Amino acid sequence: MSDLFTLPQAIAHGQTSSGTSWSRFGNAASASIPIVLIHGVGMQQAFWAPQVNDLNAEFDVITYDMWGHGDTVVNHDATSLPDFAAQLISLLDDRDIASAHIVGHSLGALVAIETAIRYPERVASLIALNAVFQRTEEQRAPVLRRAHALAVDGVMNIDQTLDRWFDGHRENGISEGEQLSRQLLESVNASGYANAYMVFATAEDQDGSRLSLLDMSAVFATGDGDPNSTPEMSHAMSHIVANGRCVVLGEQRHMMSLTAPHVVTELIRQTVLHEDLLGSDS
Numbered sequence: 609m610s611d612l613f614t615l616p617q618a619i620a621h622g623q624t625s626s627g628t629s630w631s632r633f634g635n636a637a638s639a640s641i642p643i644v645l646i647h648g649v650g651m652q653q654a655f656w657a658p659q660v661n662d663l664n665a666e667f668d669v670i671t672y673d674m675w676g677h678g679d680t681v682v683n684h685d686a687t688s689l690p691d692f693a694a695q696l697i698s699l700l701d702d703r704d705i706a707s708a709h710i711v712g713h714s715l716g717a718l719v720a721i722e723t724a725i726r727y728p729e730r731v732a733s734l735i736a737l738n739a740v741f742q743r744t745e746e747q748r749a750p751v752l753r754r755a756h757a758l759a760v761d762g763v764m765n766i767d768q769t770l771d772r773w774f775d776g777h778r779e780n781g782i783s784e785g786e787q788l789s790r791q792l793l794e795s796v797n798a799s800g801y802a803n804a805y806m807v808f809a810t811a812e813d814q815d816g817s818r819l820s821l822l823d824m825s826a827v828f829a830t831g832d833g834d835p836n837s838t839p840e841m842s843h844a845m846s847h848i849v850a851n852g853r854c855v856v857l858g859e860q861r862h863m864m865s866l867t868a869p870h871v872v873t874e875l876i877r878q879t880v881l882h883e884d885l886l887g888s889d890s
Contacts, residue, residue, distance in 0.1 A: 613784045615657045624702040627681035630672040634664035641732045642668040648714030649804045650793045652678030658869030672699055676800015689811050693723040709880050711735040715808045725818050734826040735879055738862050741841035742813050755809035758802040766793045773863045785866025819848045826852045827879050831860025855885055
């Protein structure tokens with residue numbers, strides 16, 4: 609694995625009293641507001657290696673493992689988005705962080721949005737990557753089937769998962785992003801994975817009235833080829849939020865943080881620095 613897809617040495621790392629594993633990169637003494645990165649189902653802190661490598665020279669960056677992933681304990685009482693949002697707030701409290709720029713991918717994006725709605729004073733800006741919104745029954749059905757199958761037998765089909773994520777990005781063979789994703793899926797705690805997937809499958813999608821409460825800078829981004837977290841969903845969310853913007857990356861699918869890492873990093877950097885976003889629909 610190249611350096612880009614390998615997390616650099618953390619300047620600090622640990623575990624909160626409730627069992628959340630975290631790492632800090634860059635300059636923790638910086639006067640800038642920290643950036644917190646939240647991964648999706650089946651991943652862990654290492655998912656963000658490309659972004660951490662690109663950001664840590666300039667920013668204070670924090671990653672953590674959600675419940676039942678990486679080195680974080682399984683929490684069977686965490687069965688909803690509010691429970692996962694509370695995990696993030698507990699981490700911020702543990703690290704004495706008043707507010708942060710919150711970046712989430714997939715389920716992590718839903719956790720980021722839920723946190724912004726419930727704890728707006730703790731969120732300096734919101735970046736939701738590949739988030740679902742107002743799923744139809746048809747869109748939700750296959751996710752529910754996979755969630756219930758996992759709950760019964762605990763067996764995931766890694767090849768099918770990677771096909772959904774990386775189909776269309778294999779012209780030149782298996783990418784490092786796909787290799788990293790396979791490694792993380794193969795190492796994930798089966799119980800933690802099944803629990804998080806059920807949260808993703810059964811979570812009530814945000815309605816417009818709750819999203820309209822957000823007044824911080826909010827970016828909703830996805831790939832034009834993501835069949836589940838569609839461009840229409842990101843556009844809809846951005847139009848509801850007063851300071852919302854939408855970015856759709858061309859020729860990208862669900863794992864664009866790994867298949868277009870520098871573009872996603874630049875999107876984060878521009879948002880944090882309040883710069884104009886290339887290709888945004890505001």
